[in-house]
Amino acid sequence: MLLANLASTNLASANLASTNLTSANFASANLASANLTSTNLASANLVSANLPSTNSTNLTSANLASANLASANLASANFASANLASANLTSANLASANLASTNPTNLASNNFASGNITSTNITSASTNLASANITSPSTNLDLLTFPLPTC
Helix, strand or coil: CCCCECCCCECCCCECCCCECCCCECCCCECCCCECCCCECCCCECCCCECCCCCCCECCCCECCCCECCCCECCCCECCCCECCCCECCCCECCCCECCCCCCCECCCCECCCCECCCCECCCCCCECCCCECCCCCCCCCCCECCCCCC
C-alpha cells in the first residue's frame, strides 16, 4: 500500500495515469489539469484538494472508494465510471461534473450535504443514490437530471 504524503504539493498538469496512489495524502494539493485516468485513489485524502477542470481533471475509471473529497473543487470534472462508493463529498463543488456512467456509478452512502451539484450529470440508469445524503437545504438539486422510469 502506497502511503505517499503529497499534502500541499503542486501537481498541476502532472500525468498520474494508471498510478496506484492508494491512501495517498493529497490534502490541499494542487491537481489542476492533472491526468488521473484509471488512477487508483482508493481511500485517498483529497480534503480541500484543488481539482478544477477547464477541460482538465480526468477521473475516468478512478477508484475513489471511501476517498475524502470534502470541500474539493471538482467543478466539471469527469467521473465517468469512477468508483465513488462511500466517498465524502461534503461541501464539494461538483457543478457540471460528469458522474454518468456506462458501468454502474455507485453513489450509495455518499454524503452530498451542502455540496454544489447544480447541473451535475447523473443520468445513468445504473446510478445508485441509495442512502445518499442530499437533504441539505443548501444543496441545489434544481438542475439535476434523472433517468426517466421505464415501464
